[in-house]
Amino acid sequence: MASVALSEAEKVYIVHGVQEDLRVDGRGCEDYRCVEVETDVVSNTSGSARVKLGHTDILVGVKAEMGTPKLERPNEGYLEFFVDCSANATPEFEGRGGDDLGTEIANTLYRIFNNKSSVDLKSLCISPREHCWVLYVDVLLLECGGNLFDAISIAVKAALFNTRIPRVRVLEDEEGSKDIELSDDPYDCIRLSVENVPCIVTLCKTGKRMGKVLHTSLQSVLQKEESLGPKRQKVGFLG
Amino acid sequence: MALEMRLPVARKPLSESLGREAKKHLVVPGDTITTDTGFMRGHGTYMGEEKLIASVAGSVERVNKLICVKALKTRYNGEVGDIVVGRITEVQQKRWKVETNSRLDSVLLLSSMNLPGGELRRRSAEDELAMRGFLQEGDLISAEVQAVFSDGAVSLHTRSLKYGKLGQGVLVQVSPSLVKRQKTHFHDLPCGASLILGNNGFIWIYPTSEHKDEDAGGFTANLEPVSLADREVISRLRNCIVSLVTQRIMLYDTSILYCYEASLPHQIKDILKPEIMEEIVIETRQRLLEQEG
Numbered sequence: 001m002a003s004v005a006l007s008e009a010e011k012v013y014i015v016h017g018v019q020e021d022l023r024v025d026g027r028g029c030e031d032y033r034c035v036e037v038e039t040d041v042v043s044n045t046s047g048s049a050r051v052k053l054g055h056t057d058i059l060v061g062v063k064a065e066m067g068t069p070k071l072e073r074p075n076e077g078y079l080e081f082f083v084d085c086s087a088n089a090t091p092e093f094e095g096r097g098g099d100d101l102g103t104e105i106a107n108t109l110y111r112i113f114n115n116k117s118s119v120d121l122k123s124l125c126i127s128p129r130e131h132c133w134v135l136y137v138d139v140l141l142l143e144c145g146g147n148l149f150d151a152i153s154i155a156v157k158a159a160l161f162n163t164r165i166p167r168v169r170v171l172e173d174e175e176g177s178k179d180i181e182l183s184d185d186p187y188d189c190i191r192l193s194v195e196n197v198p199c200i201v202t203l204c205k206t207g208k209r210m211g212k213v214l215h216t217s218l219q220s221v222l223q224k225e226e227s228l229g230p231k232r233q234k235v236g237f238l239g
Numbered sequence: 240m241a242l243e244m245r246l247p248v249a250r251k252p253l254s255e256s257l258g259r260e261a262k263k264h265l266v267v268p269g270d271t272i273t274t275d276t277g278f279m280r281g282h283g284t285y286m287g288e289e290k291l292i293a294s295v296a297g298s299v300e301r302v303n304k305l306i307c308v309k310a311l312k313t314r315y316n317g318e319v320g321d322i323v324v325g326r327i328t329e330v331q332q333k334r335w336k337v338e339t340n341s342r343l344d345s346v347l348l349l350s351s352m353n354l355p356g357g358e359l360r361r362r363s364a365e366d367e368l369a370m371r372g373f374l375q376e377g378d379l380i381s382a383e384v385q386a387v388f389s390d391g392a393v394s395l396h397t398r399s400l401k402y403g404k405l406g407q408g409v410l411v412q413v414s415p416s417l418v419k420r421q422k423t424h425f426h427d428l429p430c431g432a433s434l435i436l437g438n439n440g441f442i443w444i445y446p447t448s449e450h451k452d453e454d455a456g457g458f459t460a461n462l463e464p465v466s467l468a469d470r471e472v473i474s475r476l477r478n479c480i481v482s483l484v485t486q487r488i489m490l491y492d493t494s495i496l497y498c499y500e501a502s503l504p505h506q507i508k509d510i511l512k513p514e515i516m517e518e519i520v521i522e523t524r525q526r527l528l529e530q531e532g
Contacts (some may be wrong), residue, residue, distance in 0.1 A: 023474075026474035
């Protein structure tokens, strides 16, 4: 995350402001910045979305490919996440600097989708134990302006909503060999229901008050001053 | 907890139809400014093939026979006498390194700094060891440019009681080309907050202190909580400055004050929304043009 140097007096000002529910830019402790969502931005993917939250810019692309189901879940397809913190976002991500953050975000996304209710994985199955749809979700951080987890969860939800998976039929021959047939109509596709995909809300504890995620400068304040309590809670809401 | 989502819309440029007498001559690198060879070339230009060509993107300024191009987006280039707001990045042997959004870190020598109590004496070894007690890494200061070195680095001084360490407030970083050069850069606005418009693009908004007694240029920062009314004024001013910057309006006390008054009917956090930002800035521009004409 981008870190900002602050003077003692500025930190005190920010903390007192949070306690009175008035942040530096006039927002209350529970207000988000304006979010801009756009879907279907990348043409050669099955689904994509771009989310802008203040200065944070996230691009998500979903590609649907055929693969074999996992051994412990033969009736379901699965999702694979990859988060790329590009060096464009902030100079700290140069070289391998962004890898740690990328793996942390990817692991969080795996945990969110690792249950029955987020996405209906059974609809991704083509034929049990043999073929299923694998959705490769690639997250690209274009600009880092704070509150990455929230923006990424919104972007992933929007991209999955936009995903179009082609409809396939399995034909069985006399010998028993299976053939997969793609429908001729390019608009004949299945869409995922993303009603139950969770959105992450990041909360920060500053001083004596629990507020929603704050200005980036305050996140660095929390990282520096133990006395302010640098506990960042990530809560997922279903629906 | 309300979350506002919107679809992206193409940004409309602010209409030029509000009437401007002299159109600015804007150039990009490589543009020919003039083919007349009688002019002396200033900053931002070079001579090529008998023509004067621009090397930066900006507006052309002409003073008698001197042509120069003033860049629109640039790092701060120091000039003697400028007021700057800077952040201490390093504490070195007899000086501090200050970050002022320029190409090189600026320098604040220990001898250019006022001692507490306003005493004038030679700085001793104990003063060197106590440097961190005055200014630490991360502190904000207001200072004046004393000299510019040959490599472009700027040397600062805080040799007056109005300069020194800054206390509680909000810092806004803008492009240096948007801060208008004026007689004074310290403003006490009637709405209840004070501004320091640094020439380097760092703008400091702070609550006006009631008692004006200056003790050592304010080395001891006042850490008492600022009242909610003052906070609202400061946040509103910060959002107004951000709106003016997005529409590239020059920043000076009158424009900021007009923008503040235009924003009063809206809530502070609504000023950040693009459509309200546009509305406020259009009103500010109209008032400024009326005032000029």
